[in-house]
Amino acid sequence: MIEVENLTKRYGDKVAVDGLTFSVAPGVVTGFLGPNGAGKSTTLRMIAALDVPTSGRVRVNGRDYRSSPAPMAELGLLLEAKAVHPGRSARDHLLAIGQTAGIGKARVNEVIEMVGLGDVARKRVGGFSLGMGQRVGIAVALLGRPRTVVMDEPVNGLDPEGVRWIRALLRTLADEGCTVFYSSHLMSEMAQTATNLIVIGRGRLIACSTVEQFIAKTTATSVVVRSPEAARLRGLLGRADVRIAPDGPDLLRIDGITPEEVGTIASQAGVPVFDLRVERASLEEAFMQATHDSVEYGATGLENL
Amino acid sequence: MTSASFTKSTSPVAGNLTMGGVLRSEWTKFRSVRSTWWLLSMTVILLVGLGVIVVVLEVNTGAPKQQPPYQVAQQIEFGALITQLVLGVLGILMFTGEYGSGMIRISVSVVPRRLMLLWAKLSVLCVVVLPLTLVSSVVAFMLGEFAWQSHRGLKPVGFGDPQVTRIVIGSALVVAVTAVCGFGMGAIIRSTAGSIGALVGIFFVLPLVAQAALPRGVAGLARFLPSNAGDALWGGTIGPRSMTPWSGFALLCGYAVALVAVAAWRLRRGDA
Ligand SMILES: Nc1ncnc2c1ncn2[C@@H]1O[C@H](COP(=O)(O)OP(=O)(O)OP(=O)(O)O)[C@@H](O)[C@H]1O
Ligand SMILES: [Mg+2]
Secondary structure: OEEEEEEEEEEOOEEEEEEEEEEEOOOOEEEEEOOOOOOHHHHHHHHOOOOOOOEEEEEEOOEOHHHOOOHHHHEEEEOOOOOOOOOOEHHHHHHHHHHOOOOOHHHHHHHHHHOOOOOOOOOEHHHOOHHHHHHHHHHHHHOOOOOEEEEEOOOOOOOHHHHHHHHHHHHHHHHOOOEEEEEOOOHHHHHHHOOEEEEEEOOEEEEEEEHHHHHHHHOOOEEEEEOOOHHHHHHHHOOOOOEEEEOOOOEEEEEOOOHHHHHHHHHHHOOOOOEEEEEOOOHHHHHHHHHHHHOOOOOOOOOOO | OOOOHHHHOOOOOOOOOOHHHHHHHHHHHHHOOHHHHHHHHHHHHHHHHHHHHHHHHHHHOOOOOOOOHHHHHHHHHHHHHHHHHHHHHHHHHHHHHHHHHOHHHHHHHHOOOHHHHHHHHHHHHHHHHHHHHHHHHHHHHHHHHHHHHHOOOOOOOOOOOHHHHHHHHHHHHHHHHHHHHHHHHHHHHOOHHHHHHHHHHHHHHHHHHHHHHOOHHHHHHHHHOHHHHHHHHHOOOOOOOOOOHHHHHHHHHHHHHHHHHHHHHHHHHOOO
16 A cells, blocks of 8 residues: 655756655556656655655555565565666675565575576676566565565566566566556556556646546547448437547447447448447557646657658 | 466565664675675785885895884884775775665665664674774784894884884774775765765875965864874874874764764765
8 A cells, every 4th residue: 555645856946746646555556657757756766765755745554664664574666777786696686685674595586586587696787688687676676575566667678578477477466465556658568467547747646547447538439330331320320429530431430429329220220230349549549648738858750850 | 487486485574674684784785796805805915015015125125224113113004095095995885886876775765764774884894894904904013023023133113112002003993994984975975986086085185285285374284184183193203293193093083973974964864
């Protein structure tokens, strides 16, 4: 459980996080979305008590993280990849972190095997690839078997197999009752992994709901019909609240109506229908829609390429 | 990589954060990077080797004169000057190594009561550095004295001489306290290059600048610079321009305490 209340962080003149309030429930995977510079990393750092909020407060598992007697059992954290002294081995890195909470070599070895670094655990981390470094970071986050896991772009740099693995990992942790909160820019990945979403832009909350609700609320759901008598069907469906766009000679894209209604009207009028389906926007489309006003660092067009 | 393995784990959940645990953690960090062992080896080599070489050259070239014992001891411990820089860097790296790699964020997240981290690092540094410099210094003196004595006609210097004792022990103490100063600078400045610059500037350049540039009336102020204050304990010639040995050392310790205090304040209240 993570509770964020009125959280604000200023760096000089720059307001990185601006009065955020939300909570992240245990037992589900919650995704954290926002354009570049929206304040995701800053928020995650404040959750972990690394950055001091300008105002507002954070509670992890119902308490101030700093006063927890066993911090590693409360929160597992992944921030930037490869936050390891390049000359140290992955094993010594994990051991040093674990020792603060009495975690020994057995658990360290177990976690190393879990993230697939068994063969290189004694090698210097300086020689690791981006994805291997990311796995070290994931191992750190899991080391203490924490009740809450917070990760900043954990998918970054992982190969396809690693991406599937972390998806399974996050979901399994949530199924075990963990609070799982992670940020990512990979929308299709997020759509497959997360159940809930927190979306922010320019440091402010844009949405806090389930993935489905977010897509449904932000974008229109269309009914697409294919019929040889598309023009006639179009006349039958003409209603003030229904918008119809021809999408080809025999294709209609209809907003503001349920597929049941379309099917019933077509059948009553004897209009043959070859295809009738619902088209939902993707998470990516919903995200673009929801955040286009709060993109700070948008690239311009490609005309001058 | 199997996703099943983390559900089946029988490992216990992490235990409480304890000072003993943080000390063990810091020891693991300290011993597991090569730079530690390079700098410690250099310390022994410089502290023991340099003085012995100076003495051997002295007794073998020309006709060595009988010198007062304290001067011989100062020559033998001559390596302490440069060792201050080496162990100062070791002290610096205790924190800057973590800021440089970003590891500090992990360390602070698992030790959110941040001062525990500072005290544990400082303890590891002191527990390693102090015995090492003391032993090296005594060994250097024994070898140097052997070289001095073995030459015909030269009287032994003698460890019993109170001035000699002060120089042998004092040079080791000054080097160790300089390491603590480096530790404080590293924790405050947070970058390795910047901290080494500050250490070299304050300990090695500033005394030279002060000697060359201070007007006559205030030239005496130079004796309060950290390196000159430390020098009073073992290296300097005692005179009106220098502090008394132990008050000089006390001032150097004062600088170290002040640096660590600022470091603690900065670590505790700011962003990690
Ligand atoms: N230590 C800092 N000092 C000054 N400004 C900062 C600092 N950290 C973050 N910022 C600023 O705060 C804003 C939010 O940054 P943050 O890194 O939290 O964004 P983000 O959502 O994680 O972005 P991204 O998707 O690019 O990772 C940015 O404008 C950034 O420049
Ligand atoms: Mg970020």
